[in-house]
Amino acid sequence: MAKLLIVEDEQHQRELYAVELQDDGYEVDQAGNGKEAVEMVKSNKYDLVIMDIRMPEMDGIEALGKILSRDKKIPIIIYTAYSNYKSNFMTWTADAYVTKTSNLNELKEKVREILASRGV
Numbered sequence: 001m002a003k004l005l006i007v008e009d010e011q012h013q014r015e016l017y018a019v020e021l022q023d024d025g026y027e028v029d030q031a032g033n034g035k036e037a038v039e040m041v042k043s044n045k046y047d048l049v050i051m052d053i054r055m056p057e058m059d060g061i062e063a064l065g066k067i068l069s070r071d072k073k074i075p076i077i078i079y080t081a082y083s084n085y086k087s088n089f090m091t092w093t094a095d096a097y098v099t100k101t102s103n104l105n106e107l108k109e110k111v112r113e114i115l116a117s118r119g120v
Contacts, residue, residue, distance in 0.1 A: 002047040002120045003027045004111070007037040007063065008079075009055040017050065020104050021111070034063025041067050046074060047120045048111060051094075053080040068093055075114045079107055 004026050008014035011032070018028040029044065031037040035058040037049065049067065053060035064076055075095040082099075096110045 001025060001027050002115050003029070003045065005029050005031060005037060005040060005044070005046045005049045007031045007034065007049060007051045007055070007060065009033055009052060017104065017107075020108065024108060024111075026111075034058030034060055034066075037063050038066045038070075041070060041074070047118070048114060049074060049076045050079050050107070050111070051076055053078060053082060064094060075118065077107070077110055077114065 004021055006014055006017050006021070006028060008017065008030075009032055014030050014032070018030055021028050029040060029046070031040050033055040034051075037051065038058070041049070051060040051064060060078065060080070064078070067074060067076065076093075077096045077098060078094045079098050079100060095114050098107050098110055
């Protein structure tokens with residue numbers, strides 16, 4: 001079973017994503033901001049991280065850099081409501097960039113695709 005980390009400051013959204021992905025058979029941990037995510041990556045092995053960008057304490061772009069400097073192989077999906085961040089060169093280091101919608105099918109498909117490409 002693949003282990004995912006969802007990083008999202010909006011608690012209700014984070015819990016919704018977790019339930020949806022657990023229903024798809026994944027083990028899911030949750031972090032409320034980038035700082036918490038970096039700490040969790042230090043002490044856990046994740047097969048994939050789903051990261052929002054706009055968060056308190058440490059935004060997703062800074063957390064992305066810190067996580068990848070620690071583990072360059074961990075796949076990261078940027079999942080944000082703000083498509084304008086797509087032009088930020090730091091987001092290019094992510095494995096995918098998905099714009100949030102009320103339909104989670106695109107996110108779930110991207111998770112499946114990335115994990116399959118890595119043999120997870």
